[in-house]
Amino acid sequence: MTTAFSHSDPSGSNAQDRSNRETFLNHIASSLGRPRKMDGVQRPAWKHTVHLDTLADRNQDELIEILKEQCTFIHTQVIESTPERLQRTLDDLIASFGGGPVMRSGDSRFAEYGLSFPGDSVWSPEASREDNVRLAEAANVALVFADYALAESGTVVLESRPDQGRALHFLPAHYIAVIQRDSIVPRSTQAMAAYHRRHGAGEALGSCINMISGPSNSADIEMQLVVGVHGPLQATYVLI
Amino acid sequence: MSLKTDNREFGVRTEDGIGDAFMRGAVGSAQDSLKTRRLTAATTLGDWERWRELGQQIRQHTLENLDFYLGQMADNVERRGGHVFFARTKEEASQYIRQVVERKNARKIVKSKSMVTEEIEMNHVLAQIGCEIIETDLGEYILQEDDWDPPSHIVAPALHKNRNQIKDVFAKKLRYEGDETPEHLARFARKVLREKFLEAEVGITGCNFAVANLGAINLVTNEGNGDLVAALPKTQIAVMGMERIVPTLEEMEVLDNLLCRSAVGQKLTSYITVMGPRQAGEVDGPEEFHLVIVDNGRSDILAGEFREALQCIRCGACLNVCPVYRHIGGHAYGSIYPGPIGAVITPLLGGYDDYKELPYASSLCGACTDVCPVKIPLHEQLILHRQNIVSQGRTGAADRIQMKAAGKFLSSPGLFGSTLRLAYSMTKLMSKHGRIVRGPGPIEGWIGIRDMPQPVKKRDGFRAWYTQREQPTSHSAGTQVPGSSGEAGAMTSIDHLDQDGAVRQTDPRVYDSYPSGTRTPGSLGQAGAAASKDRLGQPGAVQPSDPGMPTSQPTDPHVSASRPSPGRDVSVEEASSRIGKGGDNA
Incomplete structure (x- = not known):
């Protein structure tokens, strides 16, 4: 164990952590053959804009078609619905998965669209961590609203919030994400740029931003695709 | 496990690999599948060469300003309530992690796939203090249950095992009673591991990219295990090689796109997550978050002529096209980092004393360089290693x-x-x-x-x-080869032949997606491809059917001498696939 290390025991003082960090970063600067850069580094103008240009010229209807097509490649069912029919669509879907238990996020849009699911549970900061996790683990269906959907990759993007926990997307066997048509953007570029802007404007982001593209899967056994590993076995998007 | 996975001589290890018919079949078909998927993904995206240049520029900018970005990252992790530890050596890293675990009195640990935790021998250190460490990536879990069999591929660690071997491992170690169907095996693992997730006290993850201005880490997975490791236990320790960092979410997004396509041919993998400590009001996620930033030899690489190797984003694309990897398999490299990138970085991290053979485990065909999404000149770095090894007098008498x-x-x-x-x-x-x-x-x-x-x-x-x-006739004046500066002639002669007699066949589809300027149009696209097809199995023969070549006229040696560097100018993916098919991997 080195001196630098014993100084930076997790319970050690901040000053000692600081000194270890300074030594480490100064060493990097010397490896780079120049004085330490503490500030003033700007991102250069990137030489290409391919990420910005890809699919940028598509209108909303075209993006929806791209999203639907991509979902056929990622084992994800897409159901088109409307705000009026949404309750019915979700009820039918849940029934097709063998019914509840259902756990949903506490998103205000559930109330806005007048949705209710008898006997469901809601991810809630009022309940303990253990209770929320236990309910999510017991749930057959998870129900959430996407912040954004990415047409190119068939992805829903969601941010963690007090009323929308991280494990909710992973523990239940079936995952249903409701996508509002106007939240569909061409690709990951636009969604990440939006979070980047919000962060730059001083807004506090949740501890977690999830980009979820279909159900969990693995090809670790003989490169053969198995859908449904640690996360959901099935994923469904409902477009409204 | 450490960087070193096998103490035997390199020759013995390669003999082992070459003699393992199942492994070679598995590697061959995995390569073919991943290679095709990558190519399809890159072609579908379009402008792939520009994407690569962008990826390269982002990585280079970050490395050039690494001290700044790591400092920024540390500030922001702390601002969000996390702890950061900078570890100069692998011992410092694993001891810090041990102390965190001890302070939490934790015994049950779940882990998602991370190469750098292998490098710092973390599992060994934690097992010594009586912890149960569970690898939750399906492939890694299989290897763990098989008495910590070493990984053989960066992305698909259990590539070398077949379903029956896996079934036997599960039956013996976990009393699995089902059949060898991959889906049944995976469901069984899901059930066993779900319990482990729920009871774990500490979760340990790697880090695909740290996002400096946000103070968050980015994980890219398909199984969802990384997210459960980070969401459920109350303490998370994330371990990153110090070079794995980007300025903002915007650059992360570009690199994630390159990574997913290059690794597995997906547009995005199922789960791409930006994560950090639990924030005020949130219910789950880590209440205590530690980020361990590991140097362990990387600053020496940064200072030297191999800096570009640190651009690596661990996609494994270079393994999937490598003809040598195809034949000897991952274990023969004797390192947790196999394949072309492994042959470059293992000697840098572990020294020439143990790894001086690895830079020779390459045909220098350049296929790796051609597919690298961040444009690391891999085969040139292998040559550089060889030069160093010779100039240090490390070759045999x-x-x-x-x-x-x-x-x-x-x-x-x-x-x-x-x-x-x-x-x-x-x-x-x-x-x-x-x-x-x-x-x-x-x-x-x-x-x-x-x-x-x-x-x-x-x-x-x-x-x-x-x-x-016979003296040349009037229309062919010896050095005159039609086409731009004689490259057509050069490319259709000896360079198309490698040791196995296979031809590097040009695939016009590839060139359609490259901007002009990176290749010489016409030198390869049609004439070269058409001519080279005729050459299979006729080493050294000059084909009168070459459109750009006068009949009964040998290739002028001066023309050949001015050829572009090998491997850069042909579709090497096709080449290596042909090498494989010409071999005995059926």
Whole structure:
């Protein structure tokens, strides 16, 4: 164990952590053959804009078609619905998965669209961590609203919030994400740029931003695709 | 596990790999599948060369300002309530992690796949203090249950095992009673591991990219295990190699796109997550978050001529196109980092004493360089290693004597000529049917693997033929080859042939997606491809059917000499696939 290390025991003082960090970063600067850069580094103008240009010229209807097509490649069912029919669509879907238990996020849009699911549970900061996790683990269906959907990759993007926990997307066997048509953007570029802007404007982001593209899967056994590993076995998007 | 996965000699390890028919079949078909998926993903995206250049620029900018970005990252992690530890060595890193675990009195630990935790021998250190560490990536879990069998691929660690072997491991260790269907095996693992997730006190993850201005880490997975490791236990420890950092979410997004396409041919993997400590009001996620930033030799790489190797985003695309990896498999490299990138970075992290053979585990075909999404000049770095190894006098005595002798002969035209004259009679006793089949000491290593054509009698040699040849007719003036600066001629001659007689076939689809300027149009696209197809199995023969080549006119040696660097100018993916198919991986 080195001196630098014993100084930076997790319970050690901040000053000692600081000194270890300074030594480490100064060493990097010397490896780079120049004085330490503490500030003033700007991102250069990137030489290409391919990420910005890809699919940028598509209108909303075209993006929806791209999203639907991509979902056929990622084992994800897409159901088109409307705000009026949404309750019915979700009820039918849940029934097709063998019914509840259902756990949903506490998103205000559930109330806005007048949705209710008898006997469901809601991810809630009022309940303990253990209770929320236990309910999510017991749930057959998870129900959430996407912040954004990415047409190119068939992805829903969601941010963690007090009323929308991280494990909710992973523990239940079936995952249903409701996508509002106007939240569909061409690709990951636009969604990440939006979070980047919000962060730059001083807004506090949740501890977690999830980009979820279909159900969990693995090809670790003989490169053969198995859908449904640690996360959901099935994923469904409902477009409204 | 440590960087080193096998203490035996390199030769023994490769013999093992070559003799393992199942492994070779598995690697071959995995390569074919991943390679095709990558190519399809890149072609579908379009402008792939520009994407690569962008990825390269982002990585280089970040490395050039690494001290700044790591400082920024640390500030922001702390601002969000996390702890950061900078570890100069692997010991510092694993001891810090041990202390965190001890302070939490934790015994049950779940882990998602991370190469750097192998590098710092973390599992070993934690097992020593009585912790149960569970690898939750399906492939890694299989390896763990098989008594910590080493991984053989960066992305698909259990590539070398078949379903029956996996079933046997599960049956023996976990009392699995089902069949060998991958889906059943995976469901069984899901059930066992779900319990482990729920009861774990500490979760340990790697880090695909740290996002400096946000103070968050980015994980890219398909199984969802990384997210459960980070969401459920109350303490998370994330471990990252110090180079794995980007300025903002915007650059992360570009690199994630390159990574997913290059690794597995997906547009995005199922789960791409940006994560950090639990924030105020949130219910789950880590209440205590530690980020361990590991140097362990990387600052030396940063300072030296191999800096570009730190651009690596661990996609494994170079493994999937490598003809050497195809034949010897991942274990033969004796390192947790196999394949071309492993052959570059393992000697840098582990030293030439243990790994001086790895830079020679390459045909220098350049396929790796061609697919690298961040444009690391992998095969050039392998040559650089070889130069270092030779100049440090690390080659064997036999090699040195041989090279010295070759230097003598090659630098003196007189000696060279007279040796050529005698070559036929000198090799007569060693040869059979025009092939050298045995040889003295130093050349035995070569002859043992393949036959070498016996030098011809002087009167049958090229020089004799050249002076006595029919003189060219008026329209072909020797050095004149139509096309841009004679490259067409060069490309359709000897460079298309490699040792197995396979042809590097040009795939016009690839070139359609490249901007002009990176290739020479016309030198390859049509003429080269058409001509090279005719060459299979005719080493050295000049084909009169070359459109750009006058009939009965040999390739001018000056033209060949001015050829572009090998491997950069042909679709090497196609080449390596043909090498494989020409082999015995059926």
